[in-house]
Amino acid sequence: MPLDYSTLDLIGKAARLIKSSRYFIALTGAGVSVESGIRPFRGPGGLWTEFGEPPMDGYRSFEDNPRGYWENKLNPEGRSRFGDSLSEAKPNAGHLAFAELETMGFLKSLITQNIDDLHIEAGSNNVLEIHGNKLKLRCVRCNTRFPKEGFNLSTLPPKCPKCGGVVKDDIVMFGEPIPSDVLAACQAEAERSDCIIVVGTSAVVYPAASLPLIVNDRGGVVIEINPLESDLSSICDVVVRASSGEAMPALVEALKRLA
Numbered sequence: 631m632p633l634d635y636s637t638l639d640l641i642g643k644a645a646r647l648i649k650s651s652r653y654f655i656a657l658t659g660a661g662v663s664v665e666s667g668i669r670p671f672r673g674p675g676g677l678w679t680e681f682g683e684p685p686m687d688g689y690r691s692f693e694d695n696p697r698g699y700w701e702n703k704l705n706p707e708g709r710s711r712f713g714d715s716l717s718e719a720k721p722n723a724g725h726l727a728f729a730e731l732e733t734m735g736f737l738k739s740l741i742t743q744n745i746d747d748l749h750i751e752a753g754s755n756n757v758l759e760i761h762g763n764k765l766k767l768r769c770v771r772c773n774t775r776f777p778k779e780g781f782n783l784s785t786l787p788p789k790c791p792k793c794g795g796v797v798k799d800d801i802v803m804f805g806e807p808i809p810s811d812v813l814a815a816c817q818a819e820a821e822r823s824d825c826i827i828v829v830g831t832s833a834v835v836y837p838a839a840s841l842p843l844i845v846n847d848r849g850g851v852v853i854e855i856n857p858l859e860s861d862l863s864s865i866c867d868v869v870v871r872a873s874s875g876e877a878m879p880a881l882v883e884a885l886k887r888l889a
């Protein structure tokens with residue numbers, strides 16, 4: 631569906647605000663990956679809507695029994711349908727547009743709630759993954775990340791080669807604190823930023839929800855791209871009601887015309 635004139639007009643306005651900003655950042659969520667075939671957790675068609683929410687005490691049961699967590703994880707029957715849809719997904723036009731905005735020098739950092747690695751696959755370099763990355767493991771003591779591929783699992787639970795702490799999936803579980811290093815980096819980026827674009831997320835879950843508010847409180851610009859109304863819409867300078875895969879490439883084109 632091509633974008634109509636009033637939507638393109640709003641994208642042009644967003645482009646001018648981005649061009650005149652000093653430190654432009656982005657916050658993305660599940661909506662950015664829907665066009666790659668990744669199902670959201672919540673809402674219509676959501677995985678949790680269909681299969682039920684994961685246990686709220688997930689992290690506590692990991693802490694109580696890290697070996698059991700790993701045995702369960704390595705059991706092929708425990709492999710979820712979510713895992714299947716993740717492994718087949720490829721970056722879409724929206725992901726590629728974010729990478730291009732970074733290459734063009736506009737986008738300073740990209741904060742995502744997604745764990746699917748698609749921003750990195752698309753070529754974005756400065757990515758902060760609030761909820762972790764599906765391809766990585768993380769030491770719960772020192773926060774060092776390791777590629778899953780090739781990590782030594784000969785003893786369970788596996789231990790961190792740097793500090794001896796227990797290693798788990800980098801993906802943040804229910805009840806697990808957001809890793810302190812990522813949390814601090816996200817807050818620092820928001821405090822530095824005078825323009826944030828929020829794409830494909832209703833930004834209701836902390837800490838993501840606080841980031842556009844930090845920029846807004848300091849007088850910065852907030853731009854939203856989301857086909858659906860969100861709680862954020864009322865504080866936004868520009869709201870574009872379109873999908874990431876349609877609106878983001880149009881934003882890149884609009885910025886090229888301004889250059």
Ligand SMILES: [Zn+2]
Pocket residue numbers: 769770771772773774790791792793794795
């Ligand atoms: Zn460690």
